[in-house]
Amino acid sequence: MIVTYPFSAVVGLDDLKLALVLNAVSPRVGGVLVRGEKGTAKSTIVRALAAQLPAVAVVPGCRFSCDPAAPDAGCPDGPHEPGAQGTQRPAALVELPVGASEDRLVGSLDVERALTEGVKAFEPGLLAAAHRGVLYVDEVNLLHDHLVDLLLDAAALGTCYVERESVSVRHAARFLLVGTMNPEEGELRPQLLDRFGLTVEVKASRDPAERAEVVRRRLAFDAEAEAFAVRWAAEEAALARRIARARALVPDVRLPDARLRQIATVCAAFEVDGLRADLVTANTAIAHAAWQGRDVVTTEDVRAAARLSLPHRRRRDPFDAPGLDEDLLDDLLARTSEDEDPDDPGGGGPEASGPGGPGGSPASAGDGSPSAPEEPADGSRRAGRGTEGPGPGDHAADTGRPPGDSAPVTEDAGARPAGEGPAPRSDAEAQEDGEAREDGEAREAAGRVVAGVAAPYRVPLMEVPGTGEGAAGRRSRSRTPHGRATGSRRPTGRVRDLHVTATVLAAAPHQVRRGRTGPGLVLREDDLREVVREGREGNLVLFVVDASGSMAARKRMTAVKTAVLSLLLDAYQRRDKVGMVTFRGVGAEVALPPTSSVEAGAARLRSLPTGGRTPLAAGLVRAARVLRVERLRDPARRPLLVLVTDGRATSGGDVDRAAALLEGTAVVVVDCESGPVRLGLAVRLAARLRARLVPLDSLADLGSVVRDHRKAV
Known part of the structure; x- marks a missing residue:
């Protein structure tokens, strides 16, 4: 059995732990984007999250993980009777590799049944497997654009539509989307960036003692994974119980009008585009209140939610680094706290942090109780920064001008350090x-x-004429194995991408002459067709x-x-x-x-x-x-x-x-x-x-x- 590194054993990364847990508490939060340098345990902690999610009930034999209490009416494996007896299974963790094909993501014609039985059947893809679970995309910024488009549609609609190779299928695809990326390898398209509910910037700790503890725990896990997991079993069980209780509490959490006005004020002041930020912040605040064991959203819940939901939405263009001016956030919350709701026990601003505040590890409540004491997020240790230092967006916030968007400056007026010489000549x-x-x-x-x-x-647009064979991009036409299928052709060598429908259609007229007697097709080499795909190159x-x-x-x-x-x-x-x-x-x-x-x-x-x-x-x-x-x-x-x-x-x-x-x-x-x-x-x-x-x-x-x-x- 494969043993996963325990979620509770991860050292530091409090903001990332909180963001993942809030998504586990309420899927409406909308997923997490983890940005950070290499070697910061991004993948480790995401994989550890799935083990903490409550088990799900599924219809037996359904490949699309339908809920027995409310099955999908359009499920390809249906119809299912509502209220039927279901089976329990762990929440799925599905990983989408960067080099995945479109067939692997959304599904395609079942090749085996088409060739052996002569029937048209659908083979589900990764989006179907991730339904009611976690879809994890490592290096999401390197994902091919056509896959990003498909992923965006499914994440926004909660439904996957497949129209290809004579197959027309619709199935539910609601999942927790978690992506990790290293900004040094390229940025995300704005459309995909906005789809992530929360974002967290992670960096390796510069504290020698904390770094030593990370290495110590990892060496212990590599030496004896099962024994290491047993030592953390109590913390893991407590965390799972706390997540389950918070999930049950979410429907009863009330969002007062005063807190809703705070959310709208903060989002407007930070000039985020659209209203998705307001919705995500509200859902995150509700999840945070449930995580803290409260049935009403407080100002501290709004603050914790805004810190995670707004930084990546403040970017005016790709040259801006994500970041949030937390001093401005505190000022906005303080000014709007005059409209305090009488039921708001935590309206005193950031110092009024309840137990298990945003700066603390969600696993620190040892017995899983939401009221277990945790370190408050006071002014001496601002939540989200910890030992990490100022984030990459702090400079832009301090100057009031995003990086790369400075005012035009010539050499005569440019900023030069003192003592560097006279001003440039005319x-x-x-x-x-x-x-x-x-x-x-x-x-x-x-x-x-x-x-x-x-x-x-x-x-x-700089576009190369004709059709090339370059790297995947969005500029010039190109023949690529990852593009859209535009037709079929006879292979000139080894078949690398079989076009099933064209192959079947080529073989079908000759079945009687070839003496077909069983359900399968009689194929010959000259029946084979390969897919012609066209995309764009960079x-x-x-x-x-x-x-x-x-x-x-x-x-x-x-x-x-x-x-x-x-x-x-x-x-x-x-x-x-x-x-x-x-x-x-x-x-x-x-x-x-x-x-x-x-x-x-x-x-x-x-x-x-x-x-x-x-x-x-x-x-x-x-x-x-x-x-x-x-x-x-x-x-x-x-x-x-x-x-x-x-x-x-x-x-x-x-x-x-x-x-x-x-x-x-x-x-x-x-x-x-x-x-x-x-x-x-x-x-x-x-x-x-x-x-x-x-x-x-x-x-x-x-x-x-x-x-x-x-x-x-």
């Missing part, structure tokens, strides 16, 4: 003695600045940016960085990769490795410095290396190199030899040269690279330029 001064500024390292230091970034703008857009002193003097870096930021936002939405190589001073560096993480990209762009000489050849060589490595990692992803420069090369080697390394790569050269006298160096560089030449003024419409270039090549 355009005329820089043009007059630009070469002199690059002659020594002392002068180079004086020319360094950090250009600001304006608000990103929408970039036109691309790699690599920027090679001249960050030398002359570029800074001409105030071009703000426009350049804004364009890169805009493309990064577009890449997030379309599942592209975007990277950036910069060259300045004596060499080139990879300022932004190819990534889909918009937060990492925005942070690198904000801190990008400028100044120094212009090693153009070094930038081209470094770009060639980046593309070579990316081709080895992902040979099917097609790259486009966007070179942003004025064509000058004052150091760094032979430009012609460096340009030869990029032969065969699609290149766009953005000409940054300005002024009344132009040398045309960028024009000559574009000719060497066989690239399309684009003036800097066209950067705002760079998407259409790139699209036109790709059509040309």
Whole structure:
């Protein structure tokens, strides 16, 4: 028997424990998204939750886990008689792997019965197995988009609709959706992010004693799992009893109008979109009150709910890190507490935390009693932060401006630390003695600045013509094993994705001639058909940016960085990769490795410095290396190199030899040269690279330029 690590034995992670328990108490909360760095026990604690859920009664033999007391009228295995005798089984924990197919998720035609019995039957998928249980999606941010769409529909409707391969089926699919993700590997689409009721940011503790205890317990579990589980059996049983009592109490919990007005005030003040946040916060507050053993929602319940339900809904765009200004939350609750309901015993604000408050572990009530004393969430230890320090959204909340959405700043007005040198020169001064500024390292230091970034703008669609075979994305048409079925064909080699319906239809007219006598089909090799699937692919857009002193003097870096930021936002939405190589001073560096993480990209762009000489050849060589490595990692992803420069090369080697390394790569050269006298160096560089030449003024419409270039090549 497989032994699961006990839920109560997980050290710390109080917010995550509370969020999972509240969902177990009331499925209406809407699921949990767990964000955090790798190695923080995200998967361990989610798997441990299923063991604490009460067993469910199911109709015997029903593959869709219908409740005997209220069976689904449209169940494919029905009809079932209401009130029939049921059987008890543990709540299901179903894991959805990142590489799952559409058939595996929603179900498909039963191949075995179709080929052996000649009947059309439905084989349920993972959504049916997760009904009345937990659907766990590890690395949910890496899930293919077409699977995300199906998952969204089922989570929103509580029903799975299957219309494919001559199969038309509808069945109930209500489940607790739990997803984990590492933000460094890319962000979630806003549509899926909003579907999660609660979100929790987790980080490894920096307390040596706590870290040592984590390792100690894990080593003990790995050495003797059963004995370790026995030692925690009492705590686990108490937790399960407490969850069961809270579940029974939820229908009797009352939400006073004063608390409902608090919820509406908080959601409006934090400017969340839509009304889903209000509904989720209300349901979470009710579940929290039941978890605390109360039959009326208090201000502390509202506070605990808002801390978990609002951070990911405050994001105005993908560059914003989730976070919540808890000081503002306390102020809002304090101001609205003047409308206290006489039945509200906990209306005194955050200091009025009852037993088992949000800052404490839900498993700390040793006997499972809701009234067992727990550590209050006082001002010295704010709930949700613990030993973790400020969350990633605190900076955005303090400044009042989300990351990546700063006001336009030029070098003249940009923020520079004191003592870094005089303000940047004007355009005329820089043009007059630009070469002199690059002659020594002392002068180079004086020319360094950090250009600001304006608000990103929408970039036109960059689409590669025809049908490729690149990585799954949302940009160009592509043949992919994970796309939608668009037809069938005769296989040219080994059949990897059998199209059952087309195969059966191809074999059916020949059954009499082949002497079929039994229920099965007589198949031959030439009857086989494979599925033709079409989806969308992502691309790699690599920027090679001249960050030398002359570029800074001409105030071009703000426009350049804004364009890169805009493309990064577009890449997030379309599942592209975007990277950036910069060259300045004596060499080139990879300022932004190819990534889909918009937060990492925005942070690198904000801190990008400028100044120094212009090693153009070094930038081209470094770009060639980046593309070579990316081709080895992902040979099917097609790259486009966007070179942003004025064509000058004052150091760094032979430009012609460096340009030869990029032969065969699609290149766009953005000409940054300005002024009344132009040398045309960028024009000559574009000719060497066989690239399309684009003036800097066209950067705002760079998407259409790139699209036109790709059509040309």
